[in-house]
Amino acid sequence: MTDLILHHYPTSPFSEKVRLVLGYKQLAWKSVIIPAIMPKPDVVALTGGYRKTPFLQVGADVYCDSALICEVLEQLRPTPTLYPEDDKGLSRIVAQWADSTLFWAAMAYNLQPKGAASMFEGAPPEAAKAFGADRAAMSSGMTRLRPGDAAAAYKSYLRRIASMLEGQDFLLGSAPCVADFAAYHPLWFTAKRVPVMADILNATPSVQAWMARMAAIGHGSFEKLSATEAIAACANAAGATAPLDTYFQDEHGIPLGSEVTIAAETFGQETTAGTLVAATRTRFTLKRVDERAGTVHVHFPRIGYVLKAAQA
The missing domain is CATH 3.40.30.110 (Glutaredoxin)
Structure with a gap:
């Protein structure tokens, strides 16, 4: 290969x-x-x-x-497959939702002033300014959620993910699929990149346990x-x-x-x-x-x- x-x-x-x-x-x-x-x-x-x-x-x-x-x-x-035979369509639909709707709600929550300050703690002021200008240019014309709306949406989405995990280890069953990997990465950013914002995860312990299972997969060789x-x-x-x-x-x-x-x-x-x-x-x-x-x-x-x- x-x-x-x-x-x-x-x-x-x-x-x-x-x-x-x-x-x-x-x-x-x-x-x-x-x-x-x-x-x-x-x-x-x-x-x-x-x-x-x-x-x-x-x-x-x-x-x-x-x-x-x-x-x-x-x-x-x-x-192992990312697209289980019985859920090929569903896994892709959930992944698309996670990569878009969930992701943007999470990032609008993560990067409100408290989170952004934590993200660039110890970096020179120009680093945060350059990052902000770069992402502003990339998102020109997009409608961005305000922090309060983003927090409310993110909490709702976390509860929905918790509901999907009732009685099973992963979103669609006993093994991870593309939906799990897509839903995990915005939450990973909250927990690892801006941990000062990670209290939002505490209300859904089943989601935190799922995140630990996902993290344990690792990055391979x-x-x-x-x-x-x-x-x-x-x-x-x-x-x-x-x-x-x-x-x-x-x-x-x-x-x-x-x-x-x-x-x-x-x-x-x-x-x-x-x-x-x-x-x-x-x-x-x-x-x-x-x-x-x-x-x-x-x-x-x-x-x-x-x-x-x-x-x-």
């Missing part, structure tokens, strides 16, 4: 989701630590513009968004890799290695071979430009060429991303 290279940083919640999935599937991986804020020249060399964290590199294939990364890891190692080495691995792969699904689902009237852009619908709307080489039921693939990384295939999930024809 070609090396699995995860580009991430330690305090990224969506990275924690993927790190645990790698541990659950006992997949060895390479770790490239990337900056938390822009500029990210080594990231852009591989993604072409996408700057959210994490992304997964396999040779000259780059997979964006943790939901797609989970699908890819499932294909590489089907057992990994080795450090530099960004320079990762870019060289992409260039040396002599083009994308993953076979493309030949099924073409056209919802936009844009034929394969067209020059296009792809961007997230909401948070982190930086565009990636390239040639559309695949548009399947679940994903888009763009081919692009970078002077350092060579020919790269950048893959995006359909859900949550906007495909457009490039401006002439």
